[in-house]
Amino acid sequence: MKKLLAMGVIGLFAATANVALADEDAELVVDGQAFVTKLDAPADSPLSEILSGWRFRNDETQELQTDDFENPAMIFAEYGEELWETADGADGKSCADCHGDAAESMKGLRASMPKWHDGKKTLFALEDHINWSREEHQKAKPWKWESQEMLAMTAYIGLQSRGMPVKVKVDGPAADWWKRGEELYYTRVGQLDMSCAHCHENNYGNMIRADHLSQGQINGFPVYRLKWQGMGSIHRRFKGCMDNIRATPFKRGSDEFTALELYLASRGEGLSVETPALRN
């Protein structure tokens, strides 16, 4: 009887916890467009199901992303659109001068990032692509990784792929990067001696103090994070994670973070791009 009572108490706790967290059955729909935020993982995936970070947020935060007016990330995407049409650099060209309408030319790009770059013989994150284009074609100064301009531009370019499934190329020259990313994912680092997998593979759905652990999917980046009161890149989030486990973080734009980004993108294949998403 005592045992039964104890179970009842546990059951109560679990139920209360669920109320405070996200509605498990909620689906993300923006302006009538449905997003894939949950799917069965392929056989070779370490996960049994793939879940967007959106599903781990509470109802109010989820709701903000369903309306483009309420989603503060759209402010940045709008600013990105302005920058897209603004001439910059010694050649006085804007992005639009070469690429035309972003809705056409940038469609699908975010879904396939990071990508191998033949010219530079390295793996390019979206930020690398933008800066390469700025230097090569506009003769402009590269933007800083976490600058407002860069975030606005990645948000705007990412928006053109919104709703498309994430699909990255992990074979060919990118294969070594992918392996490096996987290795980083499972390597214990920092004073807390933890790897990404400890939280995001073994414990997603559980609470780590006040945080609801997600799978660490990157399909919504750059995201507007309520905690940041602004926009942040994928690499900023990586850095935050590494700080939390008291490790020395890699630099934004470093080979390590770009490799990790490729590996994470491949773990989330099939999820819809949510850029620019909103998280807490």
Added chain:
Amino acid sequence: MAKIKPRVKVPKKAKAGEAITIKTLISHPMESGQRKDRKTGELIPRKIINKFVAKYNGTDVFWMDMEPAVAANPYVEFSVKLTESGTMRFEWTDDDGSVYDIEKKISVA
């Protein structure tokens, strides 16, 4: 974001006496005045929107004071009942005295 830009979502048409929802969002850093510059250690001066007013045909219909605890890019949603057509004017007052405004016409039938 350096640029401060107000935006509002207002229905173009409304029925007289029926409540309509008005959504507003302004991009603003809402610097609380409590934070320190990481490099110099000096306090970053306060710069927030301290007042928001919505006027319909010159009459205040919704107003609020904002405090430093309000998050960046404040989003305000409210409902109004209108009886006649006119113009809704939205004004955000900054700490430095500048006023950001935007106007929207609503036809009421």
